[in-house]
Amino acid sequence: MTADHHHPAELAPVEARIAAIESVLVEKGLLDTEAVDAIVRNFEDNLGPMNGAKVVARAWTDQAYKERLLADGTAAIRELGFEGPEGDYMVVVENTPEVHNLVVCTLCSCYPWPTLGLPPKWYKAPAYRSRAVREPRKLLAEMGTVIPDGVEIRVWDSSAEARYLVLPMRPDGTDQMTEEQLAGIVTRDSMIGVQRL
């Protein structure tokens, strides 16, 4: 540590606290800096909505897989190699012409890390967490997604027992696309249910 280092040396209190927790726990042998680094790298490199998109594309192209996915989300997602913290108790909810599904975590920000990575900022905001339950149709419209009046909106509140992933409807005109191409059109927001493809 040098005084003339070109990075700002000023530490926010929370940043200093996190550093203190890490150094104390490392010293006690309860944390391993390398292991913490590896978890950060995993989030940066391997976890994200591209994984969930593969699950959706497989379900769109393989009816038997889709049935397994809807029956036991955790097991079917693990088939594609996606598992880990916040990836247990996966429940996949299917959008249909009659039903649109929306996922929220009202109490904190539970989110399926292996398939979607970390949640976007708005997902963690108090406004989204309360309004998704109270007035989902209005909230979705404000986010640019108008759900027709005849379509029921089902809101799924994440909990210890369940992490939800929305299986969007396969868009028209995609019959000729390969599974890989299909994965390319599946967005994070469509798997949370704030967007329709």
Add this chain to the structure above:
Amino acid sequence: MTSGLDDTSLPRDNGELVFEAPWQARALAMAVALVEKLDLPWDAFRHRLMTEIASDPQRPYYESWCAALESMAIDLELTTPGALDAAAPTEREPL
């Protein structure tokens, strides 16, 4: 983008930064690592996070995360507030 060194290494998600600062990534990873190390269910941490968010809904998310991590470490008697005070760095380590 002009924020320099870290910019390309930070994860992006639909164009949005997942972590706004490196300490947030460490806070998250430390909770995951500690729960694994102690062989606790993830809920052991998640319930604390829920409590911290409920107690101060407007606090930035990762500050609640930090508070939850600290309360877990203290309640499990892994450390003490005094030990954390003493261990707090006064300047950022060079990247």
